[in-house]
Amino acid sequence: MWFYMMQLKTNRLFIKPPNETDLSNWFDLHADPDVMYYVSGSCQPDTIKRWMQADISHYQKHGFCLGSVFEKTNNEFVGRAGIVFLNYDDAQPELEIGYILSKKHWNKGYGTELVKGLIEWGFNYLNVSKLVAVTHPENKRSQHVLEKSGMRFAKRIQYYDDQCDFYEIYNQG
Numbered sequence: 001m002w003f004y005m006m007q008l009k010t011n012r013l014f015i016k017p018p019n020e021t022d023l024s025n026w027f028d029l030h031a032d033p034d035v036m037y038y039v040s041g042s043c044q045p046d047t048i049k050r051w052m053q054a055d056i057s058h059y060q061k062h063g064f065c066l067g068s069v070f071e072k073t074n075n076e077f078v079g080r081a082g083i084v085f086l087n088y089d090d091a092q093p094e095l096e097i098g099y100i101l102s103k104k105h106w107n108k109g110y111g112t113e114l115v116k117g118l119i120e121w122g123f124n125y126l127n128v129s130k131l132v133a134v135t136h137p138e139n140k141r142s143q144h145v146l147e148k149s150g151m152r153f154a155k156r157i158q159y160y161d162d163q164c165d166f167y168e169i170y171n172q173g
Contacts, residue, residue: 008067008082010117013110015067015081017059018052022068025077026052034103038136058084064126066098069114078105081114083122086132087160095122097133097151111142115149123171133167134159143167 059065079101
């Protein structure tokens with residue numbers, strides 16, 4: 001059983017567990033075709049509601065999830081980020097770092113800041129020796145963020161309906 005309450009803060013951002021008040025932000029984020037270009041899945045409101053419910057359930061069960069990301073200075077919504085069991089499947093041991101940022105917040109270093117913060121938080125608060133991330137093989141920006149954060153390409157995997165690149169990092173502490 002996990003007893004960690006995810007309240008991650010970085011220099012400029014914070015992640016909070018999702019709730020229904022975040023739904024309009026999530027709709028706007030996932031309605032942008034540029035943001036969703038490499039992300040599998042529909043942008044329909046019912047799908048986004050299911051994603052949010054999956055994260056709320058994951059958080060209630062495990063104390064961590066993909067939460068809502070905000071800027072510290074003005075509480076502006078930035079995107080989603082966090083750690084979940086790979087494919088939301090807690091019958092297997094892999095914990096996945098994930099993030100998706102609104103286009104307005106690209107090229108600010110937020111992705112790297114979040115991934116580094118999640119790596120540190122994951123190794124400090126979860127009893128794991130490895131964290132993983134999955135990205136589309138053509139998503140060079142995401143790969144750059146993962147590599148800049150210390151993660152390394154391990155293999156290509158089947159992830160939902162796509163072939164994806166699987167990255168990992170081991171706890172050196």
